[in-house]
Amino acid sequence: MTQRRRRVTRFAGLLALPATAALVLAGCSGSGSTGDAGGDADSFTFTFATSNNLESPYETLAKEYMAANPGVTITTNPTPNDKYGETIRTQFQAGNASDVVQTTPGSGDARGLVPLAEAGFLEPLGETATSLVPSGSETLFEVDGETYGQPLDFTIGAVVASMGTAGMNGITTWPTTMDDFYADCEKLAGDGKSMIALAGAAGPNAGLTAQGIAATRVYAEDPEFNTERADGSTTFAESEGWADTLQTIVDLKDRGCFQQGAEGGGFDAITNGLAQGTSVGSFIPSGSAVEIAAAAPAEADFKVQPFPAADGGKPYVLASSNYTISINAKSTKKEAATAFVEWLATPEAQEKYYEASGLLPISEYKNLDLSDTIYSEVVTDITNGSYTTLPNNVWPNPAVYEALQVGVQGLLTGQTSIDQVLQNMDAAWTD
């Protein structure tokens, strides 16, 4: 080695040690900051899921709270939605989860609050939370009589349709019977467009489509289906309603109601299809309608529309609280966190939440005048109780919903049969 080379190597060696030390310290402090926000008793951390880079409604609520309560600092941790459940589980397991965490009711999902509460990660909440739990769905929010998640929203699961696009293609009113629906499908398919944009390769959309249709074919006739299944008095394979639901999906595909290549479509197929007007509607959560409406021209006029019932059936939609707020059992800032969570239940906070997200607030939705909003077409269904909870929130484990999602994909590609899908859902059900 030449003299210069040797000096350079020595120098590099000397630099390596402090550089490594700096990296290690940066890594340690990065993970430590989620649990330690300033040391002030009124400061805490808040984790929630986000699907994009726009300001989340939760961020808006946190800012409102900080404005109303000077001296309180909330450190928000927006976390990507697609792996949100796995992320918070890892954080809870490692002991560095935030003080306030957004979760989901039930146990049908990796972010479901029931398994987290059973594992001892969540703090029991008080009366405010319990009073907001929709009656009939206590098992989704409570374990052993204690409530572990405060519901925040009231989401409606039906078809989000652009009435502007429909109008431009000669469809002036939303079809209320399957015959009208199929007629509209044929009209659109002739122009290379579709009634429904389906992301067949994205499990959540395939599953939500099936559940949206099941609302009319299964739960309209038999609202207690989930309880009966849990008791063992019926199965998916025996249920004519579920067989009808899956048959409807096959029929929709065969009669051109889905866009071409639907079996391989991703979420971008929905966003592009709805925003550009090549598809009229899609089975997406009502909150997403607000986001897509921002990307689409104003004439799009998005409305939440109920999927037509089968002949002789009655209209039915999905509606439930799908986002809850929970408190970390290991939090050192429980008082401050509890004050924030209780504030979220107040009418002002609910109003802000509605303005920021377009999602109906859980306590105030009954008092809002929705006739001029995207919900105008489903107001009657909601007020007269023609809705059911999102089924997969009630199912006992994520594998059942996974079997439904995979099954819908298999029906679209012709890999599987309706009986096979129902049997798989039964096999995945564990008590």
Added chain:
Amino acid sequence: MSTTFRAGEVAATETERVVLPRRAGRRHPVPAPRRKGLLKFGYWWWALPGILFVVGIHYVATSIGGFFSFTNWTGIGAFELVGLDNFVRIFQDPTKLGALWNTLFLAFGSVILSNILGLGVALGLNRGLKSRYILRTLFFMPVVLSPLATSYIWKFIFDFNGPLNLILRGLGLDTVARAWIADPTWAIWTILVVLVWQNIGFAMVIYMAGLAAVPVEIEEAAAIDGASLWQRFWHVTLPSIRPAVAIATTLGLVNGLRVFDQIMALTGGGPAAATETLATQVYKQSFALGNFGYGAALALLLTLIILAFAVVQQRVTAGRSKED
């Protein structure tokens, strides 16, 4: 002038001192070699922290994972030991056979194709072509790109309204155009295409190193003796690069058996589980579905399969090179 140097004598000239041998006798003891620089103070136990890290992260963590395969842990909360239940479940589940078949198909398919094509490219770019240095760089570039990022781009290419189908429709082959990634028969081939595309460069580099060691004279001698191009390759070049073949196939096989990023990005295991492999099943069972114990059992099985193939591979190629 004497022809040796006696101790105590002074060299008459500079030349004498350098050239004349010393007479054997009392010699200065050879000084112990002084280590240069920082290593002057080094001892073997300075490697201990590094060893502890490797043992801790690789072996202890893997063993703990292996332990969980005998439990029913969901990833959070309490668990119970269930013995071999998870393994029994694996062998009773018909979808796992499909996953095993896909794993082997992708592994062997990518090894064979990327090695044959890599060898072809290496032979072509070995010598002669003026632009071979630029071409070598271009062929190697896919290897250094992120598998996840390139898989998303390939997903766009294979999309129903993507460039591939546009070209096919433009050529009038409308019936051939389809949703490639969602087709039960073709989805696994799209993954294979992406894997081979990314790994050709790696195989090429290994074979170029092997070919560089083959002397030109042997090939020229064979050519003079009347051997055809194929005979020269099969009987002269290929035996000389046997070690390179061994390395390339071992590495390719071990990596091919555990490929994950490309499958999750392209098809996510779909359509309807048609492209699930053991690696994707491990992820889904452990993290998405909360069956951590079952996923750990699958992971243990995958490890044993990879180990078995690696050992067989080594035996086969080591045996061959011993014949030389």
